[in-house]
Amino acid sequence: MRYVSTRGNAPALDFAGVTLAGLASDGGLYVPELWPTLSPDEIGALRGLSYVDTAVAVMAPFVEGTLTREELRGLCDAAYGAFSHDAVTPLVQLDHDQWLLELFHGPTLAFKDVALQLLGQLFERFLKGSDQHLTIVGATSGDTGSAAIDAVAGREGVDIFMLHPEGRVSDVQRRQMTTVGAPNVHNIAIRGDFDTAQALVKAMFNDASFAGRFRLSAVNSINWARLMAQVVYYFYAAVRLGAPAKPVAFSVPTGNFGDVFAGYVAAKMGLPVAKLVVATNVNDILARALANGDYSSRAVVPTPTPSMDIQVSSNFERLMFDLGGRDGAALAGQMRSFEDARAIRLTNAQTQGAAGLFVGERVDTDEMALAMRHAHERSGQVIDPHTAIALAAAHRHAEEGVPMVTLATAHPAKFGDAVERATGVRPSLPPRVGDLFDREERFVTLDATYEAVSDYVAQHAVPRG
Ligand SMILES: Cc1ncc(COP(=O)(O)O)c(C=O)c1O
Numbered sequence: 001m002r003y004v005s006t007r008g009n010a011p012a013l014d015f016a017g018v019t020l021a022g023l024a025s026d027g028g029l030y031v032p033e034l035w036p037t038l039s040p041d042e043i044g045a046l047r048g049l050s051y052v053d054t055a056v057a058v059m060a061p062f063v064e065g066t067l068t069r070e071e072l073r074g075l076c077d078a079a080y081g082a083f084s085h086d087a088v089t090p091l092v093q094l095d096h097d098q099w100l101l102e103l104f105h106g107p108t109l110a111f112k113d114v115a116l117q118l119l120g121q122l123f124e125r126f127l128k129g130s131d132q133h134l135t136i137v138g139a140t141s142g143d144t145g146s147a148a149i150d151a152v153a154g155r156e157g158v159d160i161f162m163l164h165p166e167g168r169v170s171d172v173q174r175r176q177m178t179t180v181g182a183p184n185v186h187n188i189a190i191r192g193d194f195d196t197a198q199a200l201v202k203a204m205f206n207d208a209s210f211a212g213r214f215r216l217s218a219v220n221s222i223n224w225a226r227l228m229a230q231v232v233y234y235f236y237a238a239v240r241l242g243a244p245a246k247p248v249a250f251s252v253p254t255g256n257f258g259d260v261f262a263g264y265v266a267a268k269m270g271l272p273v274a275k276l277v278v279a280t281n282v283n284d285i286l287a288r289a290l291a292n293g294d295y296s297s298r299a300v301v302p303t304p305t306p307s308m309d310i311q312v313s314s315n316f317e318r319l320m321f322d323l324g325g326r327d328g329a330a331l332a333g334q335m336r337s338f339e340d341a342r343a344i345r346l347t348n349a350q351t352q353g354a355a356g357l358f359v360g361e362r363v364d365t366d367e368m369a370l371a372m373r374h375a376h377e378r379s380g381q382v383i384d385p386h387t388a389i390a391l392a393a394a395h396r397h398a399e400e401g402v403p404m405v406t407l408a409t410a411h412p413a414k415f416g417d418a419v420e421r422a423t424g425v426r427p428s429l430p431p432r433v434g435d436l437f438d439r440e441e442r443f444v445t446l447d448a449t450y451e452a453v454s455d456y457v458a459q460h461a462v463p464r465g
């Protein structure tokens with residue numbers, strides 16, 4: 001399998017190449033040259049398979065030429081052995097057609113673990129025997145940071161620099177990052193929002209002289225391997241609910257458009273997906289873009305769903321590329337206009353193509369709290385605020401006879417205050433992270449400027465050999 005950049009001006013790479021590169025050298029994102037497909041019989045044959053067996057069947061075409069199925073299985077066994085539920089991503093029934101897909105049984109209690117535990121294994125595999133030292137730079141609005149740190153803390157040959165917006169992540173989220181004592185972990189709080197943090201990370205990749213000094217890599221969902229691993233659970237859930245004979249709908253709490261783009265990939269691969277509900281909080285650029293092609297970014301408003309407080313969704317570029325006829329030059333022009341004006345109109349091909357599968361929904365904080373309360377009172381489920389955004393959106397699209405799966409992206413204990421306010425229940429932290437508030441924190445706080453952040457990274461990273 002070869003991968004091409006959405007901006008059409010970077011070398012095509014194999015799977016190991018895109019995993020280590022993260023972002024393409026022309027500023028674009030890597031996507032497979034062709035979408036692999038599974039036939040209805042092949043999808044039907046996934047029914048009853050374990051999560052790891054499903055993962056191998058779904059991901060094998062993406063790693064072809066780089067990893068054998070047996071190698072992939074070994075990495076998946078190691079990655080998913082760290083999950084606390086045998087099913088890895090279990091389904092929970094809420095009512096007749098409404099389901100939750102629990103994605104938070106990994107070490108850091110959020111869906112990011114599903115991809116990042118595997119990414120940690122992939123980095124180790126691809127760096128084995130080489131003298132390269134990887135400098136990972138990442139941005140987090142809360143959950144990617146801890147999941148990435150957990151995946152690489154203490155690993156040889158890797159340093160991780162993780163930027164989070166100061167004061168805009170929950171206490172649990174921050175402590176999950178800042179109390180990890182491993183010397184290769186560097187936490188940076190920036191005086192700015194997540195979009196600024198993400199832009200600073202991309203600027204380091206796009207600065208040829210900086211990127212030339214270090215072997216940079218990415219753990220955000222700009223890294224293709226992240227999305228690939230997330231495609232698996234769409235198949236795993238859908239076959240349990242009747243696919244391929246029956247289409248299944250998904251509602252996805254959305255920020256950087258990574259998780260829901262993985263659902264799009266599953267559909268491109270042949271999974272019968274009835275609908276993908278793109279659920280946003282009041283930071284609703286995606287809901288507006290999908291409703292009327294208005295892709296314009298506004299100031300980020302802090303909410304009780306901090307991980308979705310995003311106005312520039314990296315992975316939307318992948319969708320725009322695919323729906324716009326895979327024209328790298330045209331997409332590069334569109335992205336340049338967006339970067340300059342923070343506002344563009346999507347083309348007809350992009351809006352109409354998206355309308356076939358996606359529907360955007362904006363859910364405000366009151367509706368979110370109501371969804372949490374209803375899930376608790378009617379179905380006995382304590383859910384986190386991000387999941388509640390998607391559940392509220394899912395109810396707007398309930399259709400008789402079509403299973404609707406809401407992706408439960410975080411454990412409620414990560415957002416204990418918001419959950420308690422809405423439901424009166426204070427969820428307790430699972431024992432694996434129970435002593436979080438007794439551990440010492442370690443991080444620096446920097447101005448949100450390129451100079452401040454890149455200088456800090458340059459002073460602490462290991463240069464290329
Ligand atoms: C708990 C939670 N839900 C939803 C999201 C949004 O996912 P995505 O950025 O892939 O759209 C995030 C962050 O990414 C998150 O941490």
Ligand SMILES: N[C@@H](CCOP(=O)(O)O)C(=O)O
Nearest residue numbers: 140141142143144220221307
């Ligand atoms: N909500 C995310 C933001 C980064 O998203 P990513 O999926 O691109 O890593 C977070 O929790 O950090």
